[in-house]
Amino acid sequence: MAVIARAKDASTSELKKKSLVPYFLLAPGLIWLSLFFVAPIITLVGTATKTPGAGIGEFVQTYRWANYWDAITGSAGQFGRSFLYATIATLIALAIAYPLAYGIAFKSGKYKNILLVLVVAPFFCSFILRTIAWKQILGQNGPVFRLLLDLHLATPMTHLTASPSAVIIGLAYNFLPFMTLPLYGSLERIDPRVLEASGDLYANAFTTFRRVTVPLSMPGVVAGTLLTFIPAAGDYVNAEILGNPSTKMIGNVINAQFLNTQDYPLAASLSFILMIIISVLVMVYIRKAGTEELV
């Protein structure tokens, strides 16, 4: 999204005005997206109002809109937990990523590019493998737990994994690069002379940071928090691997309803509700943060 913000469309007057060429260029990609993104979402909405038919595993369209209400009341706890975990994970990721991005942008000189590559590098080692690695590092046989045992900071009965905090740490970890890159993008564009000017006007380092750097990096903060929050709210892998039955997020419910229980109407209405809640939150957030150019 930072990239979108950066690549603001060239003013229309410079662009070629040819009637058909752009449509030929757009057609193949947009047809693909219509068939496999728009049409599926519409089908999802349709499936949500179906009810069980005569046969086993058969559903017929009865436009039962109450399905949505049943879905939201039945899983209110998991919805709430998902957004709570995603919010905390996003804040942790912001706290870790901001200094990281700041350091890469202002303090790393010629190593800037290498450090940027390193931020993205963990992505290449499978996301599931890394989550499993966390489980084993923090697990009962892992080095961290053994150390805590030796220091008498833990008993064999305590758990580091299978807990809400493990899930949140996993979420914050997994989406950290999504937070760091947009932050870096907006920090890097700050003209150092602006910061010097602030110093010349007798602001100390902290005041400069608070009154100049942070406001100028807001587009990056908005983009980064969204890119972390959205996938975190819909994730179920961290809750599955690092959590326990009482840390289930809405993603776990949807996944189980689709793939195990095969209650497609319920799963579809839950997915659609999730999408609507996220869209509304995102729109409110973008309004508040005041960077509408993002979209």
Next chain:
Amino acid sequence: MKTLTRWFSRNLIRVYMVLGFTYLFIPVAYTFAFSFNDYIKSNLVWRGFTWNNWKQPCGVLDVCPALGNSIKIGLLATFIATILGTLIAFALGRYAFKGRAVTNTLIFLPMASPELVLGASLLTIFLNLGMNLGFWTIVIAHVMFCISFVVVTVKARIASLDPRLEQAAMDLYADERETFRRVTFPLVAPGIAGAALLAFSLSFDDFIITNFNSGTTITFPLYVYTHAERGLPAQANVIGSAMFFLALLIVVAGQIVSKKVKVGK
């Protein structure tokens, strides 16, 4: 106080960066270390060093076919998504047309939707159409979520081009086609390469959308996930680590090449 704040701005950030990168790389280092574990059945406890897992990366059932599927799907999806996305990026970056806002929204929405919703809705339509889930439904899904990222990456590159370069080519009597072939395209090419690399890594590592639409086809992330319960063989760590170093190598090589090209000019 002043020296303290100076120390703060000079060193605390560096300490923080080291901690941040340590956090990022702990699981990668763990995965790499345990790829050398002389494991029996499950790779949970360190039992001693061995090269065997690296010598026989396909030594366990199903790992390499899963890896093969991931690579095939990744290459196909990257190829299709890069072409479709680049075409859209050129339309957005070079032409004025009606329906621009709709196009931008349609590109933005898949990136703003949780993967779960994308995967679930695709599954719904595949089920309604009675399509067999498997290799091709995964490719379709991957192309769908990669297109937007390609568009955004290539569009940014097109927007950063100096329009005077193309004007100069036209002034030197190149026609539109020649200008595109000899000036515009070579300048946009690194952006397209970057977009393709991004698309491949997104496709290769995707789990959630794939899990919905895979049927009985197993990709590498699916393999890792399903075997995590029973104990993951160290071969999975070998493949994960190898992909990590390979990708790092490609990115670093790409940077060196682009630097040389710049110097050459």
